[in-house]
Amino acid sequence: MIGMIHCREAAYYLSLKRESPLTMPQKGQLVFHFMICSNCRRYRDQIRWMDDALDVIAESAENIRLPRxxxxxIEENTRQLS
Structure with missing residues (x-):
């Protein structure tokens, strides 16, 4: 049965969704929650915006050449941390 979820659960599902697919009941609960909660819709949109921005940054960082x-x-500091 699909019941009403609270904002905290919706935020958890949004985080979980980034790692693995949600179950059908979780998807349904999230969709229903978004229908009535403008704050969580805004949060969802902000997460999407940040993911897109980080993808752009990651793609452009691949083309950057660091001085020797x-x-x-960086290599020395990384070795010291290991």
């Missing part, structure tokens, strides 16, 4: 000494410092 900066790359060396």
């Amino acid at each position: 000494d900066a790359r060396r410092r």
Whole structure:
């Protein structure tokens, strides 16, 4: 049975959805919740916007070449953390 969920559960489902597919009841609860809760719709839209922005940043970062000494410092610091 699909029941009403609270905003906290809706936020949890949105986070869960980014990791793995939701079950049909979870999807239904989320859709129903979005129909009545403008705050959670706004939150969903903000998450989508951030995901899209991070995708753009990640794609552009692949084309950036670091100077040799900066790359060396990063490698040294990474080794120290291991």
